[in-house]
Amino acid sequence: MSGKANLEDLPGPWGFPVVGSLFSMLKYKEKTLMQWAEDHYGDVYQIQMGSTPTLAIHGFEAFQEAFIQKASAFSGRKDSCVTDAARDNKGLFFKQYDNLWTKWRVFSRDSFKDIWQTIEDGIVTETEHLQESLSKLEGERDIKELVSMSMANVVMQTCFSRRYDTTDTKVADLIKMIYSDIRDQKFTLLFLVPWLSYIPSMSRFLSDAANNRKIIIKKMLAMADERRAENRCTSDFISSFDKAFPNPTTNEKEFLAILMEDFVFAGTSTTTAAFLWAVLFLMKNPETKNRMQQELDYVLKGCPFAVKAAITHKKHELHYTQAVIEESFRLRPIAPTSLFHYVTEDTSLMGYKVPKGMAVMPNIWSVHYDKKFWAPDPEVFRAERHLNQSGAFIKSGHVFPFGIGWRSCVGQRIAETEILADMVAVFHKFDVTIAASDANVDMAGDSGAILSPNQFKLKFVPRN
Ligand code: HEM
Numbered sequence: 034m035s036g037k038a039n040l041e042d043l044p045g046p047w048g049f050p051v052v053g054s055l056f057s058m059l060k061y062k063e064k065t066l067m068q069w070a071e072d073h074y075g076d077v078y079q080i081q082m083g084s085t086p087t088l089a090i091h092g093f094e095a096f097q098e099a100f101i102q103k104a105s106a107f108s109g110r111k112d113s114c115v116t117d118a119a120r121d122n123k124g125l126f127f128k129q130y131d132n133l134w135t136k137w138r139v140f141s142r143d144s145f146k147d148i149w150q151t152i153e154d155g156i157v158t159e160t161e162h163l164q165e166s167l168s169k170l171e172g173e174r175d176i177k178e179l180v181s182m183s184m185a186n187v188v189m190q191t192c193f194s195r196r197y198d199t200t201d202t203k204v205a206d207l208i209k210m211i212y213s214d215i216r217d218q219k220f221t222l223l224f225l226v227p228w229l230s231y232i233p234s235m236s237r238f239l240s241d242a243a244n245n246r247k248i249i250i251k252k253m254l255a256m257a258d259e260r261r262a263e264n265r266c267t268s269d270f271i272s273s274f275d276k277a278f279p280n281p282t283t284n285e286k287e288f289l290a291i292l293m294e295d296f297v298f299a300g301t302s303t304t305t306a307a308f309l310w311a312v313l314f315l316m317k318n319p320e321t322k323n324r325m326q327q328e329l330d331y332v333l334k335g336c337p338f339a340v341k342a343a344i345t346h347k348k349h350e351l352h353y354t355q356a357v358i359e360e361s362f363r364l365r366p367i368a369p370t371s372l373f374h375y376v377t378e379d380t381s382l383m384g385y386k387v388p389k390g391m392a393v394m395p396n397i398w399s400v401h402y403d404k405k406f407w408a409p410d411p412e413v414f415r416a417e418r419h420l421n422q423s424g425a426f427i428k429s430g431h432v433f434p435f436g437i438g439w440r441s442c443v444g445q446r447i448a449e450t451e452i453l454a455d456m457v458a459v460f461h462k463f464d465v466t467i468a469a470s471d472a473n474v475d476m477a478g479d480s481g482a483i484l485s486p487n488q489f490k491l492k493f494v495p496r497n
Pocket residue numbers: 125126127128138188295296297299300301303304307367368371372373374434435436437439440441442443444445447448
């Protein structure tokens with residue numbers, strides 16, 4: 034193998050002692066990293082994130098080599114005091130790469146396949162509730178909370194085959210608790226600079242996170258028991274678990290609880306943000322919105338259950354609608370630098386030797402904005418770029434908001450179906466306009482744990 038031998042030989046920016054390049058990474062890190070790649074260091078370089086040496090990966094080729102060709106070397110997750118406190122190396126999201134991860138990943142993937150009918154029915158039910166809520170709205174309103182509850186309920190339907198009312202404070206509190214630790218900046222700081230745990234406020238944060246974990250496990254298992262006690266004939270994640278683990282150990286029960294916590298965490302604000310981005314792009318591009326509505330009217334004409342038809346047998350006729358969603362995914366991937374991966378063995382990438390133990394930051398943004406591939410206008414919203422000459426939707430393979438390879442999003446099919454269903458539910462049924470005061474909303478969005486759109490208000494008028 035050609036290439037440099039040592040970590041020191043990988044190119045990369047100079048970082049401050051102790052914190053490294055952490056401060057340059059606080060907001061819109063995807064753009065900063067891409068600029069550094071283009072201007073100085075190339076597609077593969079290292080940055081110091083706190084005390085963590087991190088490999089930043091850019092461009093389609095490097096992604097393919099790392100996450101497809103060398104998947105076993107690049108599919109790790111870093112262990113840390115804070116993920117240990119919050120997850121105890123259980124679930125999938127922060128789970129280190131080992132046989133247990135494989136076992137639970139395969140179990141989750143297969144369960145979602147087995148219970149797909151329940152998931153699909155759950156999605157349709159939630160769109161009906163969303164439509165009902167939207168038709169009751171008066172004036173111009175921010176719909177984020179409504180969409181978020183609807184997305185959370187799809188996860189609840191998947192796990193427990195039932196929905197929870199917005200007034201159910203028990204579930205609302207559980208969801209709040211699931212998000213509370215990870216939304217705190219102390220979480221990221223401890224992840225990247227573990228020695229901060231010696232500071233009393235940080236060590237308190239860690240013990241609170243561990244306590245929260247125990248409470249969340251208890252609540253999730255209580256909900257599972259409630260659902261079993263109802264003794265309904267069901268097909269959901271709990272029934273899959275009961276079939277696969279007829280006599281579960283305490284450890285396996287805890288694993289189930291933390292997996293479901295991961296689904297709520299990974300499957301609520303992500304889908305909400307991705308859907309709201311698509312809506313916002315349509316508000317900014319009224320001609321695209323009109324063309325999409327014409328397609329919905331034409332393809333779904335005479336279907337008594339338009340949403341159900343759209344996500345099942347009519348999906349492959351909704352070329353333009355799929356292109357709109359794809360273009361929104363491209364321009365605003367909600368996790369532009371994905372999740373940290375971790376190098377599990379000495380390996381190489383694009384000719385550089387990469388040692389075991391580096392963290393990895395996959396910059397999805399760099400592929401979505403690649404000037405060569407998306408020329409001449411990577412910054413412009415243009416759904417047509419995903420259509421061929423006959424108007425058929427074509428996946429380029431260069432849009433992957435869910436990541437690629439072994440560690441890619443296990444909920445991708447659920448998320449894609451939810452977003453398509455909600456697009457149909459909203460734009461087939463309503464004429465939607467953005468409040469005049471939000472017409473110039475900043476499209477850079479809010480660069481927090483995920484990239485979500487800034488707040489905006491909408492008005493919904495039922496269509497004829
Ligand atoms: C638009 C919505 C969503 C987007 C853009 C998204 C994106 C992602 C990304 C980028 C990753 C990390 C991939 C990597 O490490 O390479 C991920 C992981 C994950 N996602 Fe999603 N996600 C979405 C919705 C969902 C939903 C609905 C669920 C579950 C119901 C879910 C569950 C997970 C889980 C469990 C993981 C960790 C997988 C593992 O490490 O094995 N996500 N997602």
